[in-house]
Amino acid sequence: MRDAVYPGSFDPITFGHVNIVKRAIERFDKLHVVVMDNPNKNYLFSLDERLAMVKNDLKEVKNVVVDTYNGLLVNYLKEHKIYNLIRGLRAVSDYEYELQMAHANKSLLPELEIFFLMADTKFSYISSSMIKEIAMYDGDISKWVSPYVESKLKERLLKK
Numbered sequence: 001m002r003d004a005v006y007p008g009s010f011d012p013i014t015f016g017h018v019n020i021v022k023r024a025i026e027r028f029d030k031l032h033v034v035v036m037d038n039p040n041k042n043y044l045f046s047l048d049e050r051l052a053m054v055k056n057d058l059k060e061v062k063n064v065v066v067d068t069y070n071g072l073l074v075n076y077l078k079e080h081k082i083y084n085l086i087r088g089l090r091a092v093s094d095y096e097y098e099l100q101m102a103h104a105n106k107s108l109l110p111e112l113e114i115f116f117l118m119a120d121t122k123f124s125y126i127s128s129s130m131i132k133e134i135a136m137y138d139g140d141i142s143k144w145v146s147p148y149v150e151s152k153l154k155e156r157l158l159k160k
C-alpha cells in the first residue's frame with residue numbers, strides 16, 4: 001500500500017485543497033489529509049471546526065482518511081510509517097516557505113519524499129486568507145468553497 005499525507009491548516013478548506021486531494025489520490029492508494037496547527041498562524045476556526053469542514057468536503061472522495069494531529073508533522077509520519085508528503089504550490093510566493101519546511105522535514109525524517117502539486121490554474125490565485133477577507137465583507141465566495149464552508153464563514157464573520 002502506498003500512502004501519502006497531505007497536511008495543512010485548512011482554515012478553511014477551499015476547492016483548491018479539494019483539487020489537490022483528488023489529483024493526489026490518483027497517484028497513491030490512500031491519502032491521509034491531516035488538519036494541523038501552524039504555530040505562526042492565528043486561526044479563525046478551531047482544530048475541531050476545521051476538521052469538521054474538511055470531513056464534510058471530502059466525504060465523497062474515496063481512499064481518503066481525514067485526521068487531525070497536534071504535534072510535529074514528522075511524528076505523525078513516523079507513527080503511521082508514511083514517507084510520502086504532498087503539498088500544493090500556487091505562486092512563486094509559496095516557494096520560499098515550502099522550501100524551508102521541506103528541508104526541515106527532510107532533515108528530521110530523511111526517508112521522506114515530498115511531492116509538490118502545482119495548483120490548478122483556476123485555483124492558483126485563491127487562498128483561505130483571501131476567501132476569509134472577501135467573506136468578511138459579505139462578498140460572493142461560492143466559487144471557491146462549499147456551501148457548508150460558506151455557511152460556517154458567514155456564521156463566524158457576519159453572525160448570520
Ligand code: PNS
Nearest residue numbers: 007008009036037038071072073101104
Ligand atoms: O496550510 P499550512 O498552514 O501551510 O500548513 C502548514 C503545516 C500545518 C503543515 C505546518 O505548519 C506543520 O507541519 N505544522 C505542524 C508542526 C510542524 O511539524 N512544524 C514544523 C514544520 S517544518
